Amino acid sequence: MHQRLSAEQLATGSILIALAVMGLKAAAWMMTGSVALLSDAMESLVNIGGAVMAWFAVRYAQRPPDAGHPYGHHKAEYFSAVAEGTMIVIAALVIVHEAVNALSRPAAAEWGAAGMVVNAVAMGVNLAWARMLLQAGRRLHSPALSAGGRHLMSDVWTSAGVLAGLVLALATGWAVLDPLLAILVAINILREGWLVIAASVNGLMDTAAPEGERARIEEIIHTTANGAMQVHGLKTRRAGRALFVEFHMVVDGAMSVRAAHDICDRVEAALTASIPDAQPVIHVEPEHKLEPAGIRPR
Numbered sequence: 098m099h100q101r102l103s104a105e106q107l108a109t110g111s112i113l114i115a116l117a118v119m120g121l122k123a124a125a126w127m128m129t130g131s132v133a134l135l136s137d138a139m140e141s142l143v144n145i146g147g148a149v150m151a152w153f154a155v156r157y158a159q160r161p162p163d164a165g166h167p168y169g170h171h172k173a174e175y176f177s178a179v180a181e182g183t184m185i186v187i188a189a190l191v192i193v194h195e196a197v198n199a200l201s202r203p204a205a206a207e208w209g210a211a212g213m214v215v216n217a218v219a220m221g222v223n224l225a226w227a228r229m230l231l232q233a234g235r236r237l238h239s240p241a242l243s244a245g246g247r248h249l250m251s252d253v254w255t256s257a258g259v260l261a262g263l264v265l266a267l268a269t270g271w272a273v274l275d276p277l278l279a280i281l282v283a284i285n286i287l288r289e290g291w292l293v294i295a296a297s298v299n300g301l302m303d304t305a306a307p308e309g310e311r312a313r314i315e316e317i318i319h320t321t322a323n324g325a326m327q328v329h330g331l332k333t334r335r336a337g338r339a340l341f342v343e344f345h346m347v348v349d350g351a352m353s354v355r356a357a358h359d360i361c362d363r364v365e366a367a368l369t370a371s372i373p374d375a376q377p378v379i380h381v382e383p384e385h386k387l388e389p390a391g392i393r394p395r
Contacts (some may be wrong), residue, residue, distance in 0.1 A: 102241050107230065108155045111148035111245055111351035114226045120147055128212030133278040136192040137216065140252055140286055143188045147181035147248060150385040151241040154178075158241075158337050169245055171337030178297035185248065185290030189283040191345050196279035213260055220256035238338040238374060242302055243287035244293045251289035254372045255282050305335035306340055313371065314342055315392060322346060322394035324360045329392065342368060342377040351385040357381045 100109070104225050154177030160170045227249035234243030259278055266274040267322035305311065311333055331344040346358045346364075362381045368375045 102233065103153070103157070104155045104233070104237050104242060104349070108148065109244055111226070111230065111242075112145070112152060114222060115144040115148045115308060116372060118219045121215055125212040125216035125219070128215065128395050129263075131212070131263060132196055132276050133263060133282060134212065134216060135195065136279040136282045137191055137256055137259050139188050140255065140282070141343075142247065143181070144245075144252065146184050147177075147245060150177045150180050151245055152305055154241045161268075165352070167335070168341075169339055171302060171339045174239060174241035174337045175297045175300045177241045179294055179301075181244055181248065182290045182292075182294035182297060185286055189286040189290060192283040196276040196283065200273065200276045200301065213263055213345070216256060217260060219255055220260070220353065222330075223256070225252045227253060230295045240297060240337055244297065248289060249292060255285055258282070258285075263392055280322040300335065300337075302335040303336070306335055306342075310340070310372070314368065314375075317367050317371055318364060318391055319394060321364050322360060322392075323393050324348070324352075324356070327392065328394065330380075331392070338374045340372055340375045342375050343380075343383050344377075344381045347382050347384055350390075353359065 117295075118139040119138065120141050122134065122141050126134040126138045126318070151160075151174070154174045157173040160166075160169050164176075187354045206340050227246050230242050230246030230249065233239070234246050256336060262274055262278040266272065271315075306314065311331075314332065314333065318331075322328055325346045327347040328344050329347070331342070334341050346357075346361065358381075361381065364379065366376045
């Protein structure tokens, strides 16, 4: 189903899912009074903010290039992911504050199983949606959807750990396990926040295409640039969904402009057919520009 959904539709769905999960987790906390479940619910509050920002970022990133942004608006999603990572870190610090206060006055572990069942349902919803977002994020090259998916998957593991710990607290009567679990949750959330921020900042720094994608680009050039003498200086950079590909193509100095342009058209068509979001830029040069390490077309 998700393969038919656009990035904007998935972002809208994330808001609705986050609201539903937040409601379930808040209900679970009110039914139990557990600090660990409160921390789990607070992370869902961050999910709502992140989903709203992702929705705006995805819509903005789809705007076509204009005079002020001739290369498009693709990087808007990275800013959304950085903001979500920052919110994750803030939520973790608030959880630590609540947990440390609870350590000095641990309540008896007297909550029933109903609240934990409700939290388990919320965890199942998060798991299903996280997997959908991660797959769609890879397919659409969407930093915002990928960040949301990673955050939700972290939330799933957090919920699983909290539920397992609360079952242990009930079985042993050790109420101190509740705030201790909340602190462990906060540490995990801090780690996830750091990973989201680091990945997004890395994207803002114009990272190159992965090795596998670069190898595919080189193979396409190798097989379609026949008529050229060499291709060299290949550079790639990923900006959200867009992949910018730039290289120099060396041709016979006596070749006509039309013939050289035909080769460029053929290579560009093959690249965009294989990588729909590729935006190639080819610099044509005369034969005295040959480089020892260049790609030789077949």
